[in-house]
Amino acid sequence: MKLTDSTPSTPETTQLVYHTAGKPKTPLASSAGNARDLICFSHLRWNFVYQRPQHLLSRAAQQYRVWFLEEPIWADQLYLNEQHQSDSLTVLVPHLPHGTTPDQAVVLQRQLLDEFIQQKRIVDFVAWYYTPMSLLFSDHLQPQLTVYDCMDELSAFWGAPPHLLEQERKLLDRADMVFTGGYSLYEAKQKRHRQVFAFPSSIDFAHFSAARRPQPDPADQRALANPRIGFSGVIDERFDYQLLTELAQRRPDWQFVLIGPTVKIDPALLPQRPNVHYLGMKNYKELPVYFANWDVAMLPFARNESTRFISPTKTPEYLAAGLPVVSTSIRDVVRTYGTSDFVQIADTAQAFEAAIDRALRGNHPEHWADIDTFLSENSWDHTWASMNRIMTTQLSMAIEQ
Template sequence: MKPEQPPGPPDPSPIQFSPAPAVQPRATLLCLSHLRWDFVWQRPQQLMSRLATDYEVWFFEEPQFDERPEPYLEVREVAGGITVLVPWLPQDLGEQRIISLQRQLLDGWLAQHHQAPLLLWYFTPMGLRFTRHLVGQVVVFDCMDELAALRHAPPALAELERQLLERADVVFTGGLSLWESRRERHDNVHLMPGSVDIAHFAHARLVQAEPADQADIGRPRLGFFGVLDEQLDLVLLRELAMRRPLWQIILIGPVARIDPASLPRQPNLHYLGPRDYQTLPAYLSGWDVALMPFAINESTRYISPTQPLEYLAGGRPVVSTPIHDVVECYADSGVVSIAATPQAFIEAIGLALDLTRQPARLQALADRALQGMSWDSTCERIKEQIASLRHAL
């Protein structure tokens, strides 16, 4: 597919990379991400940490801004040999200057470090603004979310996604709804759903030492971990806390895109803040029921959350609002209950608490729902798709 040229004044000649030799060196995977590596551990981290066993992974984040007058590229190595690249730019720049400086910093890095075949992986279409001059062996669009529906989404995002769909060799979607909405827009779309590190979360099925900030919270405990943002149903949380004051509701995760003051405050609502991915099983082991209290709105229309799988791997029953992909995938599991109103949510939690008194049945239902759902298996299918495209060159 022929790359488009950016609008405006002509740029220097595009950077071209020679076709791979018959015996290919370890290829480089340049990942353009809207999420930061050190944010909540989710799809980008799960996939890139596994792909790093086969590729040299460069994880290019969105820019940060400070008072330094000159732009620079922060470079750091993280576990698994992944290189995280963060462009730092001066404050108060116009949009075109921001795009130009990101390209300049990335091109400088490529000129100094790039020798192997290049693969381009986009989690965000916004990355196309400063990379459309690059020519990679394979261009991947990993559509993990309906980004245009999120609060404060850039106006250009929808048009950039259209352009990226034209350029991409393959499109992966993180859930069923996204696959249904993209399959008519590209001829090589594959459902690669959010999965789970079963072994990691299975530690929650064992007796764990209580984290200090959870140890003194009473029971029963109802828990949620994830980003606290516009996708949460704050009215539902408030109603649940008020109607069942003896139920203790624990929420773990950073607050994003909403005012923290908008979060409901009740004595039985416990906001513990963000916690490291490695510690989540210890928190989960101390919960009785896991919650999916998502709002039903435009921002959640296409989400396919991974929490149900993580909760089930930890041996906990789940109660969720009627998110489309959760209903399609888990409504008949016997261990994930769907409830559309606060009263129905409360009743479903009561039934889930009853299920916890049948541990053998609970674990059997959870294990059945988990069959075939692991990040390892998803990543192997992704590698097969990429290898097939590279072989066809």
């Protein structure tokens, strides 16, 4: 039980408009050389699922002015929207005119970026990439340091751009260092760059350990019976909906609770049964309240190309919440948690059912003290401090040369 490639044509010059919201930024001194700014190029939205980019860059904002540049959205005019998350972290959202061609989109994003850097008088900065595709409009920049934080093998995801691998090759050629979101990714990249460092999924222990104490049951799951087996995360091509379907059929007395958005897959593929409950996306702050009222947490990931290199952030979050965890044999889960007997590994519905049943009877895991020691040594604070130390060392060496 739960513990309490051609050069694009240039369109006509367009007047730029900047939309801002929230408080102005306060410049901060940086601990990495002379760089005071960090520009992040992301394929993920800041206000989507709270995960690795948010954890790391919210901490980076203690040393840098962080500018989180998202992918563009379509609008009636060209402008760059600024959304201030804090005094030193701003989300930038390019708005491109309807009907803009892909080649024009590259030119317009470059134009927006250049005007923005000039307006903010950004000179010495760190370029931090989550998506190699952003090189299409940023390859002319001259940052003091270029970091590729490779959190996923994006080329393995459905709908990946056809030129992504070529763009990644270019990014690897430019990057001063590569951070990876797991050990499998590290092994995949280590021979492709001289400086690759593995930083697997970490944990905000204080946040999620609140689930170990009694919490009021949220309204949308209050009426559900027990036991409850929960999943929190994006439901996409990585999710094994066939496994969940069979589990729900085998155990109609168990309630399967799923939190998170459904993207890139047909919702009709997901099991529609009385004991399967889709509660939608929740705010990061709300998650411990939901976790506190579950009995077991699950990671029912499919074993395919899209999951070959993943290191699920939810694994340590579940454990910090005091939840027993059952997962399919995702490589980084097995090597990090399965061999330590922190997480039960099962791939068939029968084995998954048996593992959940074992957890419900209080027979797994057995060594919570060891789990907590492991979690305390793998905090997001520690991960960011280690990353920034590597960056600072690299910049200091460059300055001395």
